[in-house]
Amino acid sequence: MKITVSSPDITRVHTHCLVIPIHENDRWSASARKVEAATQGLISTLAKAGDIDGRPGTVLMTPAPSGINAQRLLLVGVGEHPDADDFARAAAATAQRLCATPATNAVVTLAEISAKGIDPSTRARVLAQALHNATYRFNQLKTGASKEAVKRGGALTRVTLVPGSSNTASVTRAGVKEATAIANGMKLAQDLGNLPGNLCTPSYLATQARKLSRSHGLGVKILDEAKMKSLKMGALLSVSRGSREPARFIIMEHRGGKSNEAPVVLVGKGITFDAGGISLKPASAMDEMKYDMCGGASVFGALVAAAELQLKLNVVGIVPSSENLPDGAAIKPGDIVTSMSGKTIEILNTDAEGRLVLCDALTYAERYKPAAIIDIATLTGACVVALGHPATALFSPDDALAEELLACGNLARDRAWRMPLWEDYQKQLNSPFADMANIGGRTAGAVTAACFLSRFATKMTWAHLDIAGTAWHSGARKGSTGRPVPLLTRFLINRAKAG
Numbered sequence: 001m002k003i004t005v006s007s008p009d010i011t012r013v014h015t016h017c018l019v020i021p022i023h024e025n026d027r028w029s030a031s032a033r034k035v036e037a038a039t040q041g042l043i044s045t046l047a048k049a050g051d052i053d054g055r056p057g058t059v060l061m062t063p064a065p066s067g068i069n070a071q072r073l074l075l076v077g078v079g080e081h082p083d084a085d086d087f088a089r090a091a092a093a094t095a096q097r098l099c100a101t102p103a104t105n106a107v108v109t110l111a112e113i114s115a116k117g118i119d120p121s122t123r124a125r126v127l128a129q130a131l132h133n134a135t136y137r138f139n140q141l142k143t144g145a146s147k148e149a150v151k152r153g154g155a156l157t158r159v160t161l162v163p164g165s166s167n168t169a170s171v172t173r174a175g176v177k178e179a180t181a182i183a184n185g186m187k188l189a190q191d192l193g194n195l196p197g198n199l200c201t202p203s204y205l206a207t208q209a210r211k212l213s214r215s216h217g218l219g220v221k222i223l224d225e226a227k228m229k230s231l232k233m234g235a236l237l238s239v240s241r242g243s244r245e246p247a248r249f250i251i252m253e254h255r256g257g258k259s260n261e262a263p264v265v266l267v268g269k270g271i272t273f274d275a276g277g278i279s280l281k282p283a284s285a286m287d288e289m290k291y292d293m294c295g296g297a298s299v300f301g302a303l304v305a306a307a308e309l310q311l312k313l314n315v316v317g318i319v320p321s322s323e324n325l326p327d328g329a330a331i332k333p334g335d336i337v338t339s340m341s342g343k344t345i346e347i348l349n350t351d352a353e354g355r356l357v358l359c360d361a362l363t364y365a366e367r368y369k370p371a372a373i374i375d376i377a378t379l380t381g382a383c384v385v386a387l388g389h390p391a392t393a394l395f396s397p398d399d400a401l402a403e404e405l406l407a408c409g410n411l412a413r414d415r416a417w418r419m420p421l422w423e424d425y426q427k428q429l430n431s432p433f434a435d436m437a438n439i440g441g442r443t444a445g446a447v448t449a450a451c452f453l454s455r456f457a458t459k460m461t462w463a464h465l466d467i468a469g470t471a472w473h474s475g476a477r478k479g480s481t482g483r484p485v486p487l488l489t490r491f492l493i494n495r496a497k498a499g
Contacts, residue, residue, distance in 0.1 A: 001131065001132060001135050001156060001157055001158070001159065002157065002158050002159075003128050003131065003132075003158075003159045003160075003161060003176050003179075003180065004158075004159075004160050004161070004176075005124070005160070005161050005162075005163055005169055005172045005173045005176060006160055006162070007162055007163065007166070007169070008107065008160065008162070010031055010034055010035065010068070010070075010107060010109060010162065011034055011035065011038040011067070011068045011069070012068075012069055013069060013070065013107055013160075014069045014070075015069075015070050015071070015105055015106060015107045015160075016070070016071050016072060016101075016102075016103035016104060016105050016106060017070060017071065017072040017073075017074055017098060017101065017103045017105075017106040017107070018035070018068065018070035018072070018073050018074070018106070018107050018109075019074045019076060019094055019098070019106060019107065019108040019109060019110060020032050020035050020043075020073065020074070020075055020076070020109055021076055021077075021078045021090065021109060021110050021112075021113050022043065022047075022052055022054045022075045022076060022077050022078065023054050023077075023078055023079065023080055023082075023113075024053065024054035024055060024077070024079055024080040025054070025080050026047075027054075027080060029109070029112060029113050030112060031109040031112060031162065035068060035073065038067040038068050039065050039066065039067040039068060039073075040066075040067060042062070042065055042067070042073075043075065046060065046062070046075070052075050052077065053077065054077040054078065054079065054080070055077045055079065056077055056078055056079040056082065056085075056086035056087075056089045056090055057076075057077060057086075057089035057090055057092070057093040058076070058077035058093070059074060059075065059076050059077070059093050059094070059097045060074070060075045061073070061074050061075075061097065061101070062074075062075070070107070071103075072101065072103065074094065074097060074098065074106075076090050076093060076094050076097075076110065077090065077093075078090045078110070078113055078115075081116065082113065082114075082115045082116065083115060083116040083117055084115060084116070084117045084118045084122075084126075086115065087110075087113075087115040087118060087123060087126060088126055088130075088413055090110060091110060091126050091127045091130040091131075092130050092134075094108065094110060094127070094130065094131075095130040095131045095133065095134035095135075096134050098131070098134070098156055099134045099135055099155075099156055101155075102155055103155065103156060104155050104156060104157050104158065105156070105157065105158040105159065105160075106156065106158075106159050106160070107159075107160045107162065108127065108131075108159055108160070108161055108162065109162040110123075110127055111123050111124050111127055111161050111162060111163055111164065111168075111172055112162055112163060112164040112165075113164070114164075119171070120163065120164060120168040120171045120172055120175070121171040121172065121174050121175040121178075122175060122411070123172075123175065124161060124163075124171070124172040124173075124174075124175030124176050124179070125175035125176070125178050125179040125182075126175075126179075126413065127161065127179075128159075128161065128175065128176045128179035128180065128183075129179040129182060129183055129486070131156070131159055132179060132180065132183030132186075132187075133183065133186070133482075134156075135156050136186075136187060136190060136482075138190065138191065138194045138479065140191070140195075141195075141196075161176065177309070178309065178489075178493065180308075181304075181305040181308040181309045181489070182305050182412075182485060182486050182489050184304055184305065184308060185300075185301030185302055185303075185304040185305035185308075185482075185485045185489060186301055186482030186483075186485045186486070187301075187482070188297070188300055188301050188304055189294070189297040189298050189300060189301035189480065189482045189485050190297075190479070190480040190481070190482045191480075192205070192208065192293065192296075192297040192300060192480075193290075193291050193293065193294045193297045193471070193472065193479075193480030193482075194479055194480050195290070196290055197272050197273030197289075197290045197323070200272050200290065200293070201245045201272050201323070202240075202245055202246065202247055202248040202270065202272055202321035202322055202323070203245065203246065203248060204272075205248065205250060205270055205272065205293070205296065205300075205319060205321050206222045206248040206250055206321070208300065209222065209250045209252055209300070209319075210222070212252065212300070212303065212304065212307075213252075216303075216304060216307035216308070217307060218252045218253060218254055218303060218307060219252070219253035219254075219255060220250075220251065220252050220253075221251040222248055222249070222250055222251070223248070223249035223250075223251070224246065224248065224249075225237060225240065225246050225247055227249070228247065228249055228360075231340060231364070232338070232340050232342075233249070233339075233340045233360040233364075234337045234338040234339055234340070234360075235337050235338075235339040235340070235345060235356040235357070235359050235360045236249070236320050236322065236340075236356060236357045236360040236361070238331045238335070238337040238347070238356060239271075239277070239322045239324050239331070239353045239356050239357055240322040240323065241327070241329045241330055241331055242277055242278075242323075242324065242325045242326055242327035242329060242330025242331070243322065243323035243324070243325045243327070245272075245322075245323050247320070247321060247322040247357075248270075248321045248322075249318075249319075249320050249321070249361070249364075250270070250296075250317075250318070250319040250320075250321060251316065251317070251318055252299075252300075252303050252316070252317040252318075252319075253314070253315070253316050253317070254303055254306045254307050254311070254313070254314070254315040254316075254317075255314055256306065256310060256311045256312045256313050256314060256315070256496070257312055257313045257314040257496075257499065258314075261313075261314050261371075261499070262314070262368075262369055262370055262371040263313075263314035263315055263316045263368055263370055263371065264313065264314070264315050264316070264370060264371055264372050264373075264374075264491075264492060264495060265315075265316045265317075265318065265365045265368055265370040265372070265373040265374070266299045266302055266303075266315065266316070266317045266318070266373075266374055266375075266376065266488060267299070267317075267318045267319075267320075267358060267361045267362060267365060267373065267374070267375040267376070268293075268295035268296035268297070268298055268299035268300075268317070268318070268319050268375070268376045268377070269292070269293065269295035269296055269319075269320070269354045269357060269358055269375075269376070269377035269378065269379065270293045270295070270296030270297075270319040270320055270321030270322070270357070271292040271293055271321070271322060271323065271324055271353065271354060271357065272290070272292070272293045272321060272322070272323055273289055273290055273292065273323050273324070273325070274289040274292040274323075274324045274351070274353065274354075275289065275324060275325050275326060276324065276326075276350065276351035277324050277325065277326055277330050277331065277350030277351060277353060278326050278330050278331070278332050278333065278350045279333060279349045279350040279351040280326055280351075281351060285474070288472065288474060288478065291378060291471060291472045291480060292324075292354070292378050293321065294378050294467060294471035294472060294480060295354075295375070295376040295377040295378055295379075295465075295467060295471070296319035296320075296321060297480070298376050298467070298471075298482075298483070298484055298485050298488060299317040299318070299319055299376065299488075300317070300319070301482065301485035301488075301489075302315075302317065302485055302488040302489055302492065303315060303317045305485065305489040305492070306489070306492050309489075309493065311492055311493065311496040312496050312499065313492060313495055313496040313499060315492060316365070316368055316370070318361050318364065318365055320357040320358065320360065320361040321357075322353075322357055324350070324351075324353045330350065331347050331350055332347070332350070333347055333348055333349060333350060334346070334347065334348075335347045336433060336434045337356070339356075339359050339360055339363065339456070340359075340360040340363040340364065341359070341360075341363045341456055343435045343436065343455065343456075344434040344435045344436075345359075345434055345435065345436055345437070345438050346431040346433050346434035346436070346437045346438065347438050348437050348438055348439050349438065349439045352438045352439045352449070354377050354378070354379045354449075355377075355379065355438060355449055355452045355453055356438060358375050358377060358453055358456075359452070359453060359455075359456040361375070362375065362453065362456040362457050362460075362462075363456055365460070366459055366460065370460055370461070371461070371495075372401055372460075372461045372462075372463070372495075373457065373460045373461065373462050373463075374405070374462070374463045374464075374465060374488070374491075375453060375462075375463075375464050375465070376465045376467060376484065376488070377464070377465070377466060377467065377468075378466075378467055378468045378471050378472075379446070379449050379464075379466045379467075379468060380445045380446040380449050380466055380468055381445070381468060382444070382445030382446040382449075383445075383446040383466040383468045383469055384468050384469040386419070386446055387417055387469055388469055389469045389470060389473075390415065390469075390470070391415050391416055391417040391469070391470065392409070392414075392415070392416040392417070392465050392466065392467050392469070392470045392483070392484055392487070393416070393417060393419050393446055393450075393465070393466040393467075393468075393469075394406065394409075394416040394417060394418045394419065394463060394464075394465055395418070395419050395421045395447070395450035395454075395463065395464040395465075395466070396418075396421065396462065396463035396464065397421055397454065397462070398461050398462070398463070401461055401462075401463050402418050402463060404491065404494070405463055405465075405487070405491060406418060408487055408490040408491045408494060409484075409487045409490075411490050412486035412487050412489070412490040413486065414470075414483055414484050414485075414486035414487040414490075415487075416465065416484070416487065419446065419447060419450070419466075420447060421447070421450055421451065421454060425440070425444055425447050425448055425451050426451050428440030428441050428443075428444070428448045428451075429448060429451060429452055436452065436455065438452065440452075446466050446468075449466070450464045450466070465484060465487075467483060467484055470483045470484065471483055471484075
């Protein structure tokens with residue numbers, strides 16, 4: 001979808017749909033006043049009849065209104081004195097309603113209103129991102145009529161955003177540019193997450209990384225199992241032993257900063273299918289375990305956004321990728337493996353495999369001497385129990401980095417919540433036979449998983465994002481969400497601006 005910024009005469013512009021914000025309590029936006037005059041009081045008539053009252057996120061579609069050239073008029077409630085949440089609700093409602101029509105183009109004036117706590121650039125970004133997200137469809141594997149059915153409702157291809165004034169046009173365009181890059185990163189992450197495990201294998205992810213080298217100028221390096229063995233990545237390789245698909249260690253680099261500048265390193269769990277290994281998962285909903293590579297997919301997405309925005313920042317993306325399947329060669333509960341760091345790990349549950357691939361990736365990342373390192377993983381079901389689906393769990397021993405990520409999540413409307421990483425929890429990982437166990441018992445599962453990873457990041461400024469509750473939707477709406485690409489991209493944008 002192409003989103004442009006201009007200021008047409010909204011009463012004369014020919015468009016499939018004109019979108020106008022409506023405030024509560026008879027407050028009027030500039031566009032609402034123009035449409036009210038051109039339509040001989042249509043808006044006030046509808047308001048008096050109770051058809052639209054301006055509450056945030058309420059919508060009313062009016063077909064073929066007389067007095068203007070638009071084929072449809074969409075009135076969207078924004079509240080009396082809208083804040084950031086009100087505006088986001090209005091933007092989401094606008095996007096969803098537009099995508100429920102056959103309209104292929106629209107003129108949207110929501111960016112002209114003021115909203116407490118967000119500037120014109122942010123309003124444009126929130127609105128443009130909502131439009132991009134609403135038009136996302138995954139129909140690559142459908143054929144014929146079923147493919148066309150998915151296409152319907154995603155017809156919107158061109159949107160014009162009307163800025164508040166000529167003074168805000170440039171910052172509105174800047175917001176749209178950011179939103180488009182983020183949306184492209186999210187789309188890649190969603191596409192990779194939605195592909196089934198028989199197609200999206202570790203080798204497939206490696207191939208997609210090589211394609212990004214050509215399309216986005218990323219530096220790409222792929223380590224095969226022989227190279228991983230020479231590096232003594234025993235924890236990662238223990239996971240791939242049960243699969244016929246070879247593991248791949250994917251490294252992508254966006255070189256936008258100075259050559260001697262320490263990079264931000266993003267490490268994403270890339271388990272392309274997780275059956276649990278010998279500690280086999282229940283069959284119910286096991287199909288959703290193709291999403292266990294969403295951490296890795298979000299790294300792909302963030303690197304794409306960084307490249308498209310040409311951020312003046314060095315960013316390294318690392319995706320350790322494997323399958324976790326049961327086999328005669330698979331690791332067993334009670335086995336002890338040696339990680340790249342030299343630390344030994346007793347395997348008490350083979351379904352706690354994500355931390356095994358991540359710990360070797362964290363050790364590998366030390367060679368970059370990163371300014372900050374963030375790992376992203378669909379790591380624990382315990383995280384979903386703790387926080388549900390609205391918030392990503394954030395763990396970090398570094399207060400400054402944690403606060404920075406929380407603020408970026410709020411700005412990006414991709415929120416996180418900080419969880420404890422206290423020394424008190426470390427004892428749950430004690431093992432009588434190895435340096436540590438790979439699980440810490442039934443209680444505080446998300447916390448002990450983070451504690452495990454913390455043991456491999458002591459030399460770096462590190463944070464861990466558990467996205468088990470935010471990376472995908474379950475049930476009838478099941479599919480990848482593309483999170484936390486917005487949070488990660490905002491973090492990279494802010495770091496680039498600070499540098």
